[in-house]
Amino acid sequence: MISSDELTTLKQCCGQFISVNSFFSTSVDKNQALSFLSTSNATINLEPILFEIDADPTLANTKPFADISTHSHFSGESEVLFMLGSIFRLNSIDHSSNDQVWIIRMTLCSDDEHDLEKVLINMKQQFGCGETNLLTLGKLLWEMSKLDLAEKYFIRLLEQLPPDDPSLGALYQDLGKLTSQAGDLDKSMKWRKKAIALQSETNQYQANLLVSPASSKKLNKGEPIIVYIPDLPVNIDSNQLLENMIRQCLEIKHKQKIVDVKCDAKLGIGIVYLHTDEVKHNLINIIEKIIIEISKNTTVSFVDELELVSYIVVDNMDTKELPSVD
Numbered sequence: 408m409i410s411s412d413e414l415t416t417l418k419q420c421c422g423q424f425i426s427v428n429s430f431f432s433t434s435v436d437k438n439q440a441l442s443f444l445s446t447s448n449a450t451i452n453l454e455p456i457l458f459e460i461d462a463d464p465t466l467a468n469t470k471p472f473a474d475i476s477t478h479s480h481f482s483g484e485s486e487v488l489f490m491l492g493s494i495f496r497l498n499s500i501d502h503s504s505n506d507q508v509w510i511i512r513m514t515l516c517s518d519d520e521h522d523l524e525k526v527l528i529n530m531k532q533q534f535g536c537g538e539t540n541l542l543t544l545g546k547l548l549w550e551m552s553k554l555d556l557a558e559k560y561f562i563r564l565l566e567q568l569p570p571d572d573p574s575l576g577a578l579y580q581d582l583g584k585l586t587s588q589a590g591d592l593d594k595s596m597k598w599r600k601k602a603i604a605l606q607s608e609t610n611q612y613q614a615n616l617l618v619s620p621a622s623s624k625k626l627n628k629g630e631p632i633i634v635y636i637p638d639l640p641v642n643i644d645s646n647q648l649l650e651n652m653i654r655q656c657l658e659i660k661h662k663q664k665i666v667d668v669k670c671d672a673k674l675g676i677g678i679v680y681l682h683t684d685e686v687k688h689n690l691i692n693i694i695e696k697i698i699i700e701i702s703k704n705t706t707v708s709f710v711d712e713l714e715l716v717s718y719i720v721v722d723n724m725d726t727k728e729l730p731s732v733d
Contacts, residue, residue, distance in 0.1 A: 635711070636676060636679065
């Protein structure tokens, strides 16, 4: 049963995508499904609804659903369970005079569904060159103000990532911002503390990697292999976001294995730590430049050495304090 207002809203969404924010329990037996509706005890402003779902079993790898009849509390229920966050295309809504219910027909969608693919490609361009994954979908839901569902996607991603994944810090930051926006300040504080702790560990790791010019002469195989980024974009002021975007683009799009990326947005420069001289050669002489934000054509380039230039700025209206040639 849903309210008349909800039904009106759904009617206006035919042909569009909808997502369920909980596990969706269904039955392959129409009569069994209808038995759950008590039309004789209908409540004012509530409408009886029957969902008819067209679900291709070959999509089970991307949007799992399963027949759980053998595990159901009620024998003979023929229950099929759709996972949290499943996305459907809303095809039509019609009233059945025979059964006295509204029938909502939907199709389970895959990530490469034609129209949905356009949405996800746009999100990939906006958030960098990473794969279409739980992070992309979570941020899409966040923009749609589906905060609870976005949080669930982020948590699912967190459970899948290894403890040394470079995107953990940004994910902790996103969870902190998301839960703060949702009004849960305790959760927000928890995620922000995790982000700070991880950043501290990263800083220590960075300190161990950095080698002074004097001491580096004593090293052979232990000397770090690095390339510099002299042109960080001015429109992105988050060091961590820049580091994640550069790492993902190098490793996923360009298939280059790297050790670490460190950026200083205020100075506008970055350092990429590498495993081998071969990768260094690839970055400087072959790849040369990468696009980290396709929608804005934001690029960064790689060089072997930084050219440092210093300036002294003086007020040309007041030169009496300047030293003379004498």
